[in-house]
Amino acid sequence: MKKTLLLLFFLxxxxxxxxxxxxxxxxxxxxxxxxxxxxxxxLRTSKVLMEGSFLLPDFxxxxxxxxxxxxxxxxxxxxxxxxxxxxxSTNTDLGTIVLRRRW
Numbered sequence: 001m002k003k004t005l006l007l008l009f010f011l012x013x014x015x016x017x018x019x020x021x022x023x024x025x026x027x028x029x030x031x032x033x034x035x036x037x038x039x040x041x042x043l044r045t046s047k048v049l050m051e052g053s054f055l056l057p058d059f060x061x062x063x064x065x066x067x068x069x070x071x072x073x074x075x076x077x078x079x080x081x082x083x084x085x086x087x088x089s090t091n092t093d094l095g096t097i098v099l100r101r102r103w
Contacts, residue, residue, distance in 0.1 A: 022063040022087060026094035028072055029057055036099065039074035063088050072097050 024043065030036040041059055043050040045066045052061055065088045072080040077099040086092055 022090045022092065023060050024063045024070070024086070024092045024094065025058070025060045026072075027057050027096045028054070028059065028074075029096060029098055030074075030077065031098050031100045034101065036074055036077075039072060039077075039099070042069075042071040042073075044069045044071070063090070063092055070094065072099065074099055076102060078102055 024041075026041075028036065028039050028041075036057075038053060038055050040051060040053050041061060043061060043064060045064060045068055048064050050061060050064065052059065063086050065086065067083060068086045069081060069083050078101070080097050080099060082094070084092065
């Protein structure tokens with residue numbers, strides 16, 4: 001019973017933290033109408049690393065405070081990197097990111 005209550009407590013805290021915070025969103029496509037099967041998005045500061053893998057073109061990740069390096073990568077494509085100032089309470093839209101083949 002204690003484990004169940006503790007789990008519910010942590011789930012409610014984590015959901016309330018993400019619900020009140022900002023979101024980083026964008027759309028990732030491949031150049032020249034190539035098929036992009038999956039890609040990864042990383043948000044990195046000097047202290048925090050958040051990472052997610054996506055199959056659909058649109059992504060949404062909770063934002064974090066400070067200067068953040070955002071990296072979008074997919075196998076066979078050049079890596080996209082951008083550094084932005086973010087706040088965990090505001091939304092950041094990166095727009096459409098086009099990944100180009102390495103070769």
